[in-house]
Amino acid sequence: MIPLSWYLIFSTALFCVGLFGVLARKNAIGILMGVELMLNAVNLNLLAFWSYLYAAQMNGLVFVAIVFITASAEVAVGLALIISVYRCRRIVVADEMTELRG
């Protein structure tokens, strides 16, 4: 059988890959993709803990469902922001979005 540690190490790796994407990508949509990878890693972690240790309770499942919903809300609003900025300024590169710089 698969030990819990495999799932944990895998989701850590996926989280770190996503983190690299968030930190290193220039394109704002690329950054959002990195966030999606991180959220997936978190979800996998939650579901693994639920499945191995706490399957009698429903907390884990509800948490996973809420993470799904939050992720989709985040993507919807985030992409809408990017498109809105793109429409005004014609840029999608996060480094160049400097309107609010003091």
Next chain:
Amino acid sequence: MLNDWLYIGIFAGISIFLPAAAITIAGILGPRKPDLLKNSIYECGIETVGTTWVQFKAQYYVYTLVFLIFDVETILLYPWAVAYHQMLLFGVIEGVIFILILLGGLLYTWRKGALEWV
């Protein structure tokens, strides 16, 4: 144990294999004589102009957005529907409120004029 996932995995493998095999066999049977003119892009009989990446309307984005919201709602709506028979009237009313809030979102989008194709 994982029997149904095993079956679905096997079925997925076969349903990818069948069309792939058919396409490969046809590729072996058919002739292969490419030339420059034959391989050019077909666009109604005129030469292609510019890149393929023409700008799209934002309307596509809006439809996808509304779809995303209604698709995500299935995560909570389907478990609610499955548990329907074991639920008191209170639970059913909870689900109805859930749907009403989403209906409100749809009506807002409608009033905002975001559902018009033009």
Next chain:
Amino acid sequence: MNFLYDPVGFLAEWLRGLLSTWGIPDVWITFMLFLVGAGLLATGAMVLVVFLIWGERKVIGRVQDRFGPNRVGPWGIFQTFADLLKIFTKEYITPTGVDIVSYNLAPILAVASVLMVWAVIPFSITFYGTDFNAAVLYIMAVGSIGEVGVVMAGWGSNNKYAMLAAFRAVAQLISYEVPMVLSLVLPVMFAGSMSLVGIVQSQPVWNIFLAPLGAIVFLISSIAEVGRAPFDLTESESELVAGFNIEYSGLKFGMFYVADFLHAFTISLLFATFFLGGWQGPGAAQFPFLGFVYYVLKTGCVYFLTVLMRAALPRFRIDQMMDLNWKFLTPLSLVLVMLSALVYKILPKNMVFLQVIVMVVLNVLVYVVADWLLNYYEKRNPRPAVVNELRPMARFPYAVAQSSSVSKKAREG
């Protein structure tokens, strides 16, 4: 004798016994049985398409007052085999600048996404791939892989028209997924289960009597998912050259064609499962084979209906299609789910007749109110009327000359 009652279960048991006498461990026997079963089912589905194409051409031919294929074999039944032979020996023309992986993966995904639905469909009481307890959502999920296939086809072809058509197709597919998901909440709710086996078993009374409007919404939106007439905007020759598959040739195009026909039959299967009671019928529980016959008959009727709709109805315009979805079907199915859930909960559990009558009345009421609302808003904001006179381009100079000559003739006559 056992064989006649239940051929599939009998053969599976026989094969399992045979393999276990050879000393193969149980896990591998299961694996091999699954492999054989899935292989036979998927191949059967692909072979079925050959006959579907023939049947559809025959029916549409009759509708249009022709014979349809009638030369090759009796009633032209081997016509599709001849076509198959031809398409297998065609050349693949790969245009320059395509994205090789996306371009070649797209037709495979198109077929696979439809074929995978067959894994969970119960054909009779013992004859089903697997009893998967999230099957309804599985069907929707598999459909969404098809959307990715469409995007890959459009984007990989390096062609503006393919790209535009792919995005219109995606807009159509995702839009109609919403009322489809919502109308499927109703059978799931009545059955208290998401597995198709459970949904069929819960239907001594067919769901279509409990949710007629839901059934209609499901039928319309699933026809739109397939993308046949009247929703064939994805491959409208007159608007988008040919659709997202314009740059495909030979059997790669053929695979999109196969996927189209198979999808149309699959939605008929699903409609029969969700709303017409699947294999349920008199005596079906005792004789599984009889259940299979019932199921095929029901599916055939639904498929015949979709073919007739294809033959009879003109194509929607894209804005009309989107309006139909977002401004009619989606709110309607949301309201329907709410009201059905409330009313069905209040009704007494064991009085089936009362339940059916009340639910039918409820559905009719919902439809009448929706129709009244439509007419009301139609009257309040009348759509811009089509101008009755000839438009300038059509009038000058040909039409002017003609109309004046006609009027002259009329005066002379």
Next chain:
Amino acid sequence: MAVIQIVFILVAVVTIISAGMVVSVRSMVHAALWLVLALLGVAALFALLQVRFFPVVQVLVYIGAIATLIIVAVMLTRQVMQDVGSQLNSNWWLAAFVSVTLFIGMVWALSNWPGMMTTTRAVPPGGEDIVAFGKALTDPAGFVIPFEVASVLLLGALIGAIFLATERKEKQG
């Protein structure tokens, strides 16, 4: 080594590689398609946890809706980004350093935890109980508040995103 372990390792390797392609490939459309593969891999790993509902939902929501939304957004904003030059900013080595350090640190922290090598599953063989999940969602002593708040969250996201995404013609004079 059991067959299921080999399957896990294969799926995990494919997922990590495609996740790596998502964050490093130059063309954004390719990145989105790699994202689809990575999400599919995560769905397969969900399936190996003996659950039924969530792998399907993962495919339905993430691939069917979120990935499609991302692809549409990429297409909408594509004209300026012709995907030339490096798609990583100048501090990418710092980002790589942070990620690798975090990975090593987290694995080290996890390895000290005694529950790491649990192999027994608490989940029943038939998968999660969707009926119990649904009942818990509407149970007043359970998760009614998250259930309703989720719909309000979706409503808020819809309103906000529609407000941002629709063109305001009166302001573009």
